[in-house]
Amino acid sequence: MMNVLDLIEGLGASITGSLKRLGLLARFFINLLRVIAPMLKRVDLHIKQIYFVGVRSLAITIVSGLFVGMVLAVQGYEVLQRFGSVESLGSLVALSLVRELGPVVAALLFAGRAGSAMTAEIGLMVATEQIAAMDMMAVNPMARVIAPRFVASIIALPILAMIFSTAGIIGSYMVGVELIGIDSGAFWSQMRVSVDFRVDVLNGLYKAIVFGIAVGLLSVFEGYYSAPTAEGVSSATTRTVVISSLTILVLDFVLTVLMFRGLN
Amino acid sequence: MSSQPLIELTDVRFGYGERPVLDGFHLSVPKGQIVAVMGGSGGGKTSLLSLISGRNTAWSGEVNIDGHNMSGLSPKKLYALRSRMGMLFQFGALFTDMSVYDNIAFPYREKTDLPEPIIRDLVLMKLQAVGLRGAAHFMPHELSGGMARRVALARAIALDPMLMMYDEPFTGLDPISVGVVAQLIRKLNQTFGLTSIIVTHDLTESLRIADRVVIISQGKVYRDLSPQEVRESQDSFIRQFADGLPDGPVPFHHVARPYAEQLLSEL
């Protein structure tokens, strides 16, 4: 009997805890949105952050894209062969990448590589009172530190997603055409016919932008509110990766339903 | 109006959660003074600085800085006031991704429209003042604790504040660095006409450089004395500080229920 009560109490506490944190996140987001616009003229700060988050994630994005493309080619070929339509491989691979895998996998990699790094960096700045010192110098840390990193994620992630898709297409070409021997002309022409710029490419891009907002927001938020200790920063970093990844997958489902529901 | 104190706290009550840390707290600091604030660990010294700098707001009572009531100050006004305050954090709080030079240039670049050549001269001047012009190109991790604190000091005085706050500027430093930092605080206060509040555990240095020593106990100002009065005081509380006794009127233990009761009770 006691145990059940304890359980219910624990459940209630964890629910109110989560709700409180969600409220904190919402307020943080609103404060962040307020300071972004006046900060945009500081182009140098943004370029520096885009370089940090973008260029650092570039290698892992290209390599992962290549391999995902190669796997898609092998699996796709195996299935398409049964229906005697191996020349559709180009369109299958391109659609999967541009619509889904590009934005989603690039965002997951981005959360693990750049998002966690941002959280750790900001968390350390909090722990070593750098944020407090900035605030004491009458420089708003929200504008000077947080906003450029958030904006950089929104800019970098769509670019990384496109790079991922491109690398994937190259990977599938290498395996499908060069190795398995599908006709190169058919591979490209099928791709060109089936991929629609507005429906597929743009929607994929929108997804990446939404993921950029989500991962960017969660990363800076977790860093900003991490406990000022070594464990605090490390658990914040873990939370960034876990919560960002789940958020990406849930958002992807929602966005996919919204975007592609009306199509054939 | 020069007789008006720069800092005036009247009947201030402040704390975290339920328990007040400061209660019925009065303090008045005229322009140009160096005041050393002492008291037991957890006595509310850092909290006092956070009230003066507007990082926290008093529950009740009044905090007046240079004629501005800190509660009900708009964020913009608060920032305007803060750009005339400097704070030295205990571990310097230097920006770790910037060189010493860029750390000191930071307030000029963010708060002024000065061209880079003038900023360069100002940075070198401040570095010269703390004796570290030769370390301009160092990164913070290449500095010793004492050097880092001097760089932080140079950064804190960059915009020529009217008020400097030092949170335990001497802890963790070797005796020579303690002397160097203490003399710097004294010198800066004189040459730039500042007012300074030093939170410290180091009575010897406080007595050497401060005009007044304020001792906090149980959320109030327990004594407000001149260095001479502290040296001559027979008060057991003050002697505890002066002679560095671990237990005395300032208890060694944080507030807790009786030891025996806790040992015997269940978890």
Ligand SMILES: Nc1ncnc2c1ncn2[C@@H]1O[C@H](COP(=O)(O)OP(=O)(O)OP(=O)(O)O)[C@@H](O)[C@H]1O
């Ligand atoms: N952010 C906070 N949240 C909750 N409690 C706090 C916070 N900061 C300080 N306290 C509590 O308030 C009391 C006073 O803290 P404060 O840091 O002002 O003391 P202090 O005099 O600076 O101590 P020390 O000499 O150890 O630095 C302590 O009991 C501390 O536990």
Ligand SMILES: [Mg+2]
């Ligand atoms: Mg303190």
